[in-house]
Amino acid sequence: MKIATWNVNSIKVRLPIVSDWLQTHGVDVLMLQEIKTTEFPTAEFEKIGYRCEFVGQKAYNGVATLTKIAGADPVKALAGDAADEHARFLAMTINGVRVINIYLPNGNPIGTEKFAYKLAWMQRLKSEIQSMLDAEIPFVVGGDFNVIPDDIDCSDPKLWVNDALAQPETRALWRSMLHLGTVDAFRAVDKRPGQYSFWDYQAGAWRRNIGIRIDHFLTSPQITDRIEACEIDKAPRALEKASDHTPVILTLRA
Template sequence: MTELVRIAAWNVNSIKVRLPQVLRWLQDQEKAKKPIDALCLQELKLTDDKYPHRELEEAGYLSLAAGQKTYNGVAIIVRKAALAPMASDLETAFLKPVRNIPGNADEQQRILAATVCFKGMQPVRLVSAYFPNGQSPDSDKFVYKLGWLKALEAWLKDELSQNSRLALLGDFNIAPTDVDVYDPSKWVGQNLVSPPEREAFQRLIELGLTDSFRMFEQAPKSFSWWDYRMMGFRRNAGMRIDHILLSDALKEKCSASLIDKEPRTWEQPSDHAPVIAEIKA
């Protein structure tokens, strides 16, 4: 019986470029006896027909993907060994799949949800999300971001009414508080930290979700994203914009939440690091 399920999110900034790193990271976690049972990816940057299903399955994982040429794209990857016996293939591993926010006309592939049955656990509803960046508060892209956030909130409210065990994982492109920013004074009035974005984040919390990372004592200056420019990672000039939000039922079972900075040290890395939450059966 599975005693612990580890779920994670990682903006890989191109699965075509970063597939070797994804496989390496998953294998490293296995070797450390801390396997990742579900991994939600963001920024696939390729179409569905080019998604590496075969390579992932050969490594022991099944995955569901919603791709798009050049931009965006999300996926949910699950470890076959962690699935319940009746969830042995693509059709049974990902139940009630949803692609994009229902009722919100949008060609950008940013949401993928599915219910997963792990061994010895009640089903878990996983939502892999890639929030819009917004560019700047005076841009059309920011208007799009706020509209998208409003649609997400309405849909998640409905999802939570039907799924008490829900996790929202991904790149939110929002640093919830100044603690999540390396130098708040340099970001005043900018995208990712603006009051409307932070208020939208808080409304998600008010739906009945909890920021798993903040459930536990964490080291100061803990970030999940660092700009490629100006030695951002080396200086730890980062932000915490990748999150795992848990419904109350999963919050009660969460035993740890962390950021794994190791992959950010590798050659040609994503600018994001994986974030992880551990859920007890």
């Protein structure tokens, strides 16, 4: 089973790239973030064999999960705050695995309500993870976490000292999710520095490999035991009209 995550930074702009990528790689599940629309191009993906479930928001946020395998029991909001209307969460059961697609808040600038919202959202996600662990549900949480877990996950830590993605509180909450019993799937199989999933459009960041790793998979113990590979596919970032993120692919043994 292959599951990929990709922040596409507008599905309308990136549709040809995503469609071509799917037809080349044929993953079983693709989780998209920042689709930035309430009108997802479902028909275009159905033509190439993918079912679509999404929760959209005009011009901002939005997540979609594309599957070859029929999903069940979709949930389109993260529990814990009924007033939260942001389109950032989509959970489905696919082939016996609870697949959770997230677009975690950026949180900048620090010291504002945006940062408080980010930390509160992470606390709610932690509670969701704890509930699934308690119920012994096999799960994968994937998406754009907007978290740089450690200094090894950015090209220049000094650039991120005052950014919400690398604040001590952010990293502490990330570690607390790992301490529950989940695993950062990429780091479980690849310990190398210089492995990034995002490069800014400015200052030649892509060409100079000035990047950060913020697109992640957290896996439950049952899924961790099945990890065969977890790779960052850098090729789409080099394309014309590319997203500033690139796909991450998790391969699980049957």
